Amino acid sequence: MSLIKSSLARKYVMALSGLFLVIFLILHVTINLASVFSPEFFNEASHFMGYNPLVQFLMQPILIAGVIVHFVMGFVLEIQNRKARDVGYVKYNGAANAPWASRNMIYSGLVVLAFLALHFYDFWVHEMTYKYIEANPQDPTRYYAETVEKFAPVWRTVLYAVSFVLLGLHLWHGFASSFQSMGVNNKYTAGFKKFAKIFAVVVPLAFAFIAVYHHLNPITH
Amino acid sequence: MKLYLKIWRQKDAKSKGAMVDYTLDGVEEDMSFLEMLDILNEDLIAKGEEPVEFDHDCREGICGTCSLMINGRPHGPDSLITACQLHMRSFNDGDEIVIEPWRAKAFPVIKDLITDRSAFDRIQQAGGYISVNTSGRPVDANAIPIEKEHADDSFNAATCIGCGACVAACKNASAMLFTSAKVSQFALLPQGQVEAAERVQNMVRQMDLEGFGNCTNTGACEVECPKGISLENIARMNREYLSATLKG
Ligand code: HEM
Ligand code: SF4
Ligand code: FES
Numbered sequence: 530m531s532l533i534k535s536s537l538a539r540k541y542v543m544a545l546s547g548l549f550l551v552i553f554l555i556l557h558v559t560i561n562l563a564s565v566f567s568p569e570f571f572n573e574a575s576h577f578m579g580y581n582p583l584v585q586f587l588m589q590p591i592l593i594a595g596v597i598v599h600f601v602m603g604f605v606l607e608i609q610n611r612k613a614r615d616v617g618y619v620k621y622n623g624a625a626n627a628p629w630a631s632r633n634m635i636y637s638g639l640v641v642l643a644f645l646a647l648h649f650y651d652f653w654v655h656e657m658t659y660k661y662i663e664a665n666p667q668d669p670t671r672y673y674a675e676t677v678e679k680f681a682p683v684w685r686t687v688l689y690a691v692s693f694v695l696l697g698l699h700l701w702h703g704f705a706s707s708f709q710s711m712g713v714n715n716k717y718t719a720g721f722k723k724f725a726k727i728f729a730v731v732v733p734l735a736f737a738f739i740a741v742y743h744h745l746n747p748i749t750h
Numbered sequence: 751m752k753l754y755l756k757i758w759r760q761k762d763a764k765s766k767g768a769m770v771d772y773t774l775d776g777v778e779e780d781m782s783f784l785e786m787l788d789i790l791n792e793d794l795i796a797k798g799e800e801p802v803e804f805d806h807d808c809r810e811g812i813c814g815t816c817s818l819m820i821n822g823r824p825h826g827p828d829s830l831i832t833a834c835q836l837h838m839r840s841f842n843d844g845d846e847i848v849i850e851p852w853r854a855k856a857f858p859v860i861k862d863l864i865t866d867r868s869a870f871d872r873i874q875q876a877g878g879y880i881s882v883n884t885s886g887r888p889v890d891a892n893a894i895p896i897e898k899e900h901a902d903d904s905f906n907a908a909t910c911i912g913c914g915a916c917v918a919a920c921k922n923a924s925a926m927l928f929t930s931a932k933v934s935q936f937a938l939l940p941q942g943q944v945e946a947a948e949r950v951q952n953m954v955r956q957m958d959l960e961g962f963g964n965c966t967n968t969g970a971c972e973v974e975c976p977k978g979i980s981l982e983n984i985a986r987m988n989r990e991y992l993s994a995t996l997k998g
Contacts, residue, residue, distance in 0.1 A: 537987075616859075702967075706967040710988060
């Protein structure tokens with residue numbers, strides 16, 4: 530019980546759920562990249578993820594729970610942190626001692642959350658409708674064309690790309706921060722921080738590239 | 751030089767305070783920041799007004815009493831010094847200087863720029879001590895071999911003067927840097943290991959009870975700490991707390 534009430538325990542929850550989402554991102558970006566380089570592999574992988582019972586009924590609920598735990602705890606921390614300074618400063622120079630990304634995790638997180646709502650609507654709701662409501666038969670070749678078509682409108686492509694920039698900022702601070710939260714700070718930390726920043730640029734950039742690529746390369750019949 | 755000061759004035763803990771403007775002429779760059787405030791206060795007393803109350807004691811960076819938020823930064827613009835070690839050469843003629851007390855729910859304002867930092871004392875009392883006998887009998891503490899690295903890290907953690915700049919700087923008003931320095935100072939020495947698990951749990955519990963915020967690892971505390979206390983101490987406390995809790 531003491532684990533739930535303590536500020537440190539809340540940070541462990543934040544860090545572990547955040548790291549879990551980072552691992553998920555690696556898997557996600559890998560499959561997405563296939564949609565650019567090998568539509569066949571993309572179709573196979575998507576079909577596997579969409580119909581494998583282990584993925585659908587174990588991994589997907591764990592992922593959804595992970596997201597919920599992470600952002601709910603993010604709100605809890607934010608509310609407590611605001612309460613901890615009940616009277617604010619007239620002049621507060623936050624930029625003098627801490628990077629922007631670290632001071633605005635709640636805002637980058639909120640953009641990612643709003644993005645997730647759209648993303649769920651775009652793909653998850655669509656899948657659920659296709660599979661369970663309309664009860665369509667399995668079609669292992671549909672995913673590539675469906676994905677490319679999603680990025681036909683400019684607005685969706687732009688919203689996705691902008692969200693990925695904010696995801697990058699979230700990870701710019703968050704990835705390395707989660708190790709500090711778990712108490713890992715040693716001789717490898719300086720090197721790991723560099724890696725985490727490269728990761729925070731490369732992975733969101735890859736996601737954004739994929740969206741823009743499909744927008745610019747529609748399927749012509 | 752001539753300065754335009756904006757200073758937080760608050761009659762007592764219950765009153766609502768406000769910023770008040772003062773213009774101060776004849777400030778010299780060799781003066782310390784607190785001497786500049788002394789001169790302002792002499793002027794105010796001569797005019798029959800209430801002087802500005804601010805905390806100070808040693809005026810040489812060792813007691814941790816002085817505690818001023820200067821232009822939005824604890825202890826002012828320079829690194830690794832306290833407000834009493836700040837000199838007016840860090841400012842220019844005609845500058846506006848905003849001076850406020852530390853702001854944290856756990857550090858309520860008592861008057862003007864003075865806050866009640868006894869929350870730190872209570873965190874310290876919750877576990878920042880050792881109960882083993884170190885009087886020299888039967889073993890002289892100096893005769894216990896301690897790895898140089900541990901001795902250095904422990905000493906560095908022990909240089910924390912409890913000023914509260916870490917809390918003041920933190921966007922969350924978190925006391926993690928202070929508490930972790932006090933935990934680390936003992937955790938790294940054999941004498942401190944006997945009570946290590948209870949110590950970290952009790953001190954963190956007290957820290958939370960006082961109403962400090964959570965840590966976002968922004969690192970603002972480390973940048974503003976006059977003693978250069980490292981974030982590594984926070985990681986150490988996170989580790990110690992995790993293992994203490996898992997062991998039950
Ligand atoms: C794929 C999506 C996401 C990933 C990969 C991710 C990853 C992370 C990581 C690794 C951390 C660092 C944890 C720590 O410092 O211990 C973090 C912190 C944080 N995340 Fe996320 N996050 C994601 C989505 C979100 C969402 C949707 C929100 C919603 C508000 C959010 C809010 C926060 C907040 C507020 C923090 C800072 C907590 C603090 O240290 O005070 N994140 N995130
Ligand atoms: S850790 Fe640094 S800033 Fe915080 S109380 Fe100790 S000396 Fe002051
Ligand atoms: S008055 Fe003692 S540290 Fe400033």
